[in-house]
Amino acid sequence: MVFMGSEKYPDESSFDALIKSRGGSDNASTDCETTVFQFEILHDSFEEALDHFAQFFIKPLMKRNATDREVQAVNSEFQGNKNSDESRSEQLLGTWTKAGHPLGKFMWGNEESLKIMPAAQGIDVYSRLREFHSRWYSAQYMTLCLQSQESLDTLESWVTKIFSAIPNNGLPPPFYSNLQDRIDSEKIRKIYKIVPVKQVHQLEIVWSLPCQLQNYRVKPLHYLSWIIGHEGKGSILSYLKQKLWGLSLYCGNDESGFEHNTTGAFFTIQVTLTEEGHRNAQEIIVLIFEYLEMLRRESLKLWIYREIESIEDMKFRFREQVDPIDYVERLAENMQIYPPEHFITGDSLYFEYNEQIIRDCMDSLRADKMNVLLFSKLYQDSCQQKEKWFGTPYSVNDLSESLIESWMHPEPRPELHLPAPNRFIATDIHIKEPDMELCCFPQVIKESSLMKLWYKKDTKFNVPKGYAFFRLASPLMNESPVSMVCLDLLLKILDYNLNEAAYDALTADLSYAIRGHQSGITIKVHGYNDKLPLLFETIVDQIAVFDCSIQLFEILKMQVQRLYNNFVIKPEKLCRELRLQLIEHLRWTPLNKLAVIKGITRETLLNFVLKFKCMLYIEGLVQGNFTCKEACAFGQLLQEKLGCNPLLPEMYPELRIMQLPEGQHTCTVQSFGEHNDNNTAVICYYQDKPGDNKTICMMDVFNEYLEEPCFNQLRTKEQLGYEIYNQTTNTSGIVGFVVFVGTQANKYSAAHVTERIDAFLSKYVSQLKQFPLKDFDKLKRSLIMQKRIDDNHMGEEVDRNWYEIANRTYLFDRLQKEVKCIEELSLQELLSYVHGVISDKKKLTVQVIGRGPWEVGVVIPGQLNGVINNDGSRKLSSVPPVTDLSSDIVDDLQKDKRTLKYVVPNMAAVQDSAFITDVTRFKNGLYIFPITKLLH
DSSP, X not given: OTTXXXXXXXXXXXXXXXXXXXXXXXXXXXXXXOEEEEEEXXXXXXXXXXXXXXXXXXXXXXXXXXXHHHHHHHHHHHHHHTTOHHXXXXXXXXXXXXXXXXXXXXXXOOHIIIIIHHHHTTOOHHHHHHHHHHHHSOGGGOOOOOOOSSOHHHHHHHHHHHHTTSXXXXXXXOOOGGGOOOBOGGGSSEEEEEOOSSSOOEEEEEEEEOOOGGGTTTOHHHHHHHHHTOOSTTSHHHHHHHTTOEEEEEEEOOSSGGGEETTEEEEEEEEEEOHHHHHTHHHHHHHHHHHHHHHHHSOOOHHHHHHHHHHHHHHHXXXXXXXXXXXXXXXXXXXXXXXGGGTTTTTTOOOOOOHHHHHHHHHTOOGGGEEEEEEOGGGTTTOOEEOTTTOOEEEEEEOOHHHHHHHHSOOOOTTOOOOOOOTTSOOOOOOXXXXXXXXXXXXXXXXXXXXXXXXXXXXXXXXXXXXXXXEEEXXXXXXXXXHHHHHHHHHHHHHHHHHHHHHHHHHTTOEEEEEEETTEEEEEEEEETTTHHHHHHHHHHHHHTOOOOHHHHHHHHHHHHHHHHHHHTSHHHHHHHHHXXXXXXXXXXXXXXXXXXXXXXXXXXXHHHHHXXXXXXXXXXXXXXXXXXXXXXXHHHHHHHHOOEEOOGGGOOOOOBEEOOSEEEEEEEEOOSOTTOOEEEEEEXXXXXXXXXXXXXXXXXXXXXXXXXXXXXXXXXXXXXSOEEEEEEEETTEEEEEEEEEEETTTOOHHHHHHHHHHHHHHHHHHHTTOOHHHHHHHHHHHHHHHTOOOSSHHHHHHHHHHHHHTTOOOTTHHHHHHHHHHHOOXXXXXXXXXXXXXXXXXXXXXXXXXXXXXXXXXXXXXGOEEEOTTSOEEESSSOOGGGSOHHHHHHHHHHOOOOOEEESSGGGGGOTTBOSOHHHHXXXXXXXXXXXXXX
């Protein structure tokens, strides 16, 4: 509401239009005690945007007729998050508070809480909104942070001139610390069993502690979460992994919002369990309290505190510039909490070791002051209670006094002990002198039939950090869904095996990622160059000697299967995946993987890994504070450890794209979400031909032209959904354009949303013909300035260089070439191009539909064919309704036999080729584009 026009700038979309047309973005977010508004924009429009921004807090319009639209936006956001296990759990935690405590409120808001209930009670929501605004939107409560290339004097003068008129109501600041006695004593010492949306077994132990924000100099909760959540030898997780009971462990809190505010802090120990771990949940609770007892018996170790302190000091000293919009948001929030001298450092640095403060927090982690939460689909039949807002099924029972007493001071088992000193902490932080001639772009320093290695010495950012990225290419990955499942299993087991070995590296501010894709595996390491080779060697060793026990294989195979299921129940993810499957020559989706995963054995996996390592083509980039000799050592180590043979050039895996036929084609499928999940996702995709730099630039200009109108028309005015965006696509060199809308089937049908997208595009393509040349030049200039923005940190430059290497285009000066293309682009050229792509309608619409009264049609083919009625129910002709089957059969059907259920508008449409009812049959009749690279 605040962002929707002011007395000075009454057009409710004018600010958004200004921001989007100048290459910027804006957002607002609410939390328990703060609301943050932020924007970013190109430098030359900053003062103008500041004036628009300030007027929202000086004299916002907040029109009554906009209230219902914003209620619908809030409701759409809630519906989109209704199946988030994190949000559901948080709302349930709020029920533990005493009556009237603010944490017990409904934290999201929806149509019922903001419209239906107030109307029934005779409450005028708009009047309450105005009252809330005049009470809390007052200057004395506000903090402001700006970042710009302008001088501080200039910025100060702007702030004085622009923001001084914000009203001050003179009322005292809010005070909530009197609410620290917040938990109802009758609601602790309980065990909650909760049915999650995702396929997961999870254990949580949760305490409510006093607020620690005033102890930011000591950071007691950070210290405790670091030591309890440690994953190296002697830790809780290390023991759980030895027993094959646990997969991951999280400890602590988010230091803000619901988890930590002036009324107190929630402290959580969360374990993701295996099947065996779930069966031994009580023993795991014993283990956790044994570890806490071990910590109490050990005197607090100053050297551990100093080690954490030194890591954080080094992080701060060599922190590279982050995205400015994130930085000013963080500082504006810090200004609400810390004194001025610690606005910048208060949330990150350790200032003071205070044993008593730490021990007080540690002593609060008692068995008689907590609740236990167990999450599992296995509780479906026994959980009869439902949380009011999210409908989360749960049960609650008392923990017996004898059980609590046994957890109070248990004898720690000898396997539990404090972590050893961290060998990954950097000690050499000097900037290296180059040992070869410098170049603006990466250079090839090693090339053979097996490997091509690129290198660039950093001379711009001058930090003791580096990056090493390597791609191990193999045609094996995309051979079949079995190969792709083996790849996923390999990565999951590598991650599991590396967890303990590489954990210290992560705590020492190094990072790594091992990602699989259709053409191989990519290894990425980043951090202080001093210890980066040690981390890289640790990872390569695990790949070189890869193995796993049969027990571990079965446990992680089940975990991967759950990940596939958790992926496909999200309509937006399934929608994007289905679009790619329809246009890529060969793509194995999570549904394909679910169909084969049961038959994969440990031997299948080990044979796959042997074949993968046998023949590869390796391409890498080493960039940062390394010499050329040190860069070569990365490649040499990889080559020696893997001992692989070179891949024949003809065998290099390239992705191929299907050429869509002329006309409009629609693929509609039912969502795999819960029976009450009404979330629907719609993607409209327009495919061009094989592209080059010029076509991608024209599509970028068109995308920029549509960005603000798309949001304003489809979201703000028509309220089609909360998540709405348009985007240029580059799918293996084939340029395209998409519009995405996330909506709800109890509001609109997918067909209606598609019609509104079509109408929107038709309108704005037509308006492009009358687009003023001065506005077109302004549009181009905005895009050019975005492409000319300096990198915030080395990683942005590295990612850009790696994009060229990974795609084998090697156009390292792409941005400069794109700027030239945009400068030379005429409006007539753009019109002709857009007309060819949009108006010729080589269009693919993908719809994943939720449950709701607006979805009517025929479900085909196969086992679950039938008709969707107006009330959203389904009359099946060949099998009983799913709800009539036993829970075991339903679970098996949903987990292992998921198949796409296509939907067409009516029986006549079954034979209409415009409606896709079989992905394979549709693709069989299409041509395949040649291998395409976006070059000149």
